[in-house]
């Protein structure tokens with residue numbers, strides 16, 4: 001950050017009323033990116049970023065729900081098999097152990113060492129498109145685990161839209177059907193209030209769009225400081 005400040009002072013120079021630097025986690029910023037990119041869309045949704053870890057951004061009535069201490073959205077550590085695999089969090093059977101990128105790659109029979117994190121998703125999609133049975137089963141199982149966790153969140157918060165972002169976006173054609181099946185089986189209101197599950201349209205830029213949008217919106221909300229500086 002100090003190097004960035006030295007290199008780009010005009011970009012992040014302090015403007016009265018506007019924080020010079022905004023820090024947030026990727027899952028939250030990606031959810032905001034989704035919100036800002038679709039201003040006429042739904043204002044309440046769950047955005048799930050599926051990478052090695054799985055994070056969620058909860059957007060309620062157009063605002064990010066951060067939790068009392070800012071730790072909301074740890075959907076990757078919701079238990080989907082309470083007696084299951086040990087997790088790095090100290091718990092057992094967390095979603096991340098069944099639907100995190102490493103878990104899907106291993107279940108598909110791919111060698112993790114030969115598959116860098118940034119190419120794993122593309123490789124899985126490629127194999128699934130080609131009809132590879134192991135990849136298809138791995139994605140189906142991951143989608144089922146994800147659906148169990150998502151159904152719990154939807155039951156709790158009564159959301160009607162779930163957005164699959166991060167690495168999940170490219171895998172959505174294979175993840176959405178089992179996620180929807182679990183929602184159909186587990187969400188009390190699913191029969192008469194359908195839940196939409198769709199991929200994010202922003203791809204890898206979601207978090208950057210969210211970060212830029214959150215700063216731009218503060219300027220729009222309090223333009224005086226920005227205008228004084230510009231003048």
Ligand SMILES: [Zn+2]
Pocket residue numbers: 076077087088089090091092094096
């Ligand atoms: Zn865990």
